[in-house]
Amino acid sequence: MTINAMKISSEAVTRVAYPVLGLLLLLLLWQGYIVLFDVPQAVLPRPLAVWNATINNLPLLLSEGRVTLLESVYGFLLAFFLGIPIAVAISSSRTLNLMFYPLLIATQALPKVALAPLILVWLGTGIESKLAIAWLVAFFPIVVDTATGLRSTPTEMLDLAASVRATGWQTFWKIKFPAALPFVITGSKVAITLAVIGAVIGEFISSNEGLGNLLLVANSQVNTPLAFAALLALAVLGMALYAVVAFVDIALKPWFSEVRH
């Protein structure tokens, strides 16, 4: 192994080892706090109790997790496949742009989850309403980032298109759109995280399944270890979904290296 390769692998070890060390330290503090102040389990369970609850309820966590996963993913996909055409429409028509782009930016300030109760009234308590809330929160980052990407095509690329007499349509599909893909991915990273939050909020407001629902049920039964186990499952779910998008990002990065700045 070369010295360089050794450096890299020791760097990799450091990058894994330190967060693990940090986590262990936190768990230790957590445990220490409970022992020291004699905190009852109903208020704060010990780390080991959470772990046991996770293992014992694994089938339940998986089946409820599947529900939340589907709500989040469908919500995200809906946001993705509706958001991109809308961003394309706003970016390619000056009229549509003038009419809707400012509104779109303005709605960024609106806390979309505030609409959740209304959506439940409209769509009922089934999966549709969760999906709709997940869609709603995931939609805006995708539209706004895609639209931003379509407006930030490097001018030299546009000159290239002009110099070969590309039509507006050709310039759009062969230059602007591919050049905007890094922005689409950035938006998707935010959107996928928000979609999970949207799904859980939908479940909080009214549901009889999903991890958000499990969290509420466990809470009402003062089964704090199970509530923590549900939280842990949610964290894993969120990170896994984010990792998928981040992976696509990393895979495409070199192709787009020159577009980003």
Add this chain to the structure above:
Amino acid sequence: MTSSVAEPQSTPQEAGDIYGRFVGVRKVFGKQEGAMIALSDVDYELRKGELVALLGPSGCGKTTLLRIVAGLTKPSGGSVVIRGREVTEPQDDFGFVFQSPNLLPWRTVLSNVLFPMEIKGRLDAAAKARAVELLEHVGLGKFLKSRPHELSGGMKQRVALCRALIHSPSLLLMDEPFGALDELTRMEMHELLLGIRRLTGATVMFVTHSISEAVYLADEVLVFSARPGRVSDRIRIDLPYPRAASQRFTTAFSEYERRAGAGLGVLHHA
């Protein structure tokens, strides 16, 4: 890399027909107060098959003039007439090489070179064969399927050159194409460009701020001065063809460099 055909060449000056005419070409950026004259009354006759270097400090309007000729920018006054027709928009038989390689990073090398043909709806077997031939000619035959990020700066600029040549343009416009390359790569590119020019007979306008690059490549050097950008000298370079690197060290060469330097105001005539 370059197929250095050593056959004797007629000096391009003898070709001589007028290819294009620039009459009072001006460009002003901005409105009344705070307006900036980027280019002031450029008159020039561009001869067919010649290589003209536009030499000047940065900000003197070289890119602006090149863009006006390319039809990418409208002049504020005057006109550029190429082969009897005024240029008001990009033309099908022009090729443009940008200051940065300006490749589309999501496309392969081959498909970058084919981009103009794709746009023109002429993406046929002949176009592909020509693209491969061009890339082989510039020494990139093994990189057809590579992506731009896998290439060095010099390789990228060669791809950009092939892209500009794919449709056999009669006018090649180059904006400081080798400015970002190191000295050795740049000298390789000079040989490549001279070789390609010999093969294609294209008329070339070449922007540079390097005195020796201008003198080495050009049949005529237009020396620009800044604020307002205007032509301060026209130097015919009567060095024999084919040009060879050894000519860079001749007295005649230095004399041309001295005169160009004087035109730029960096040197004074002895």
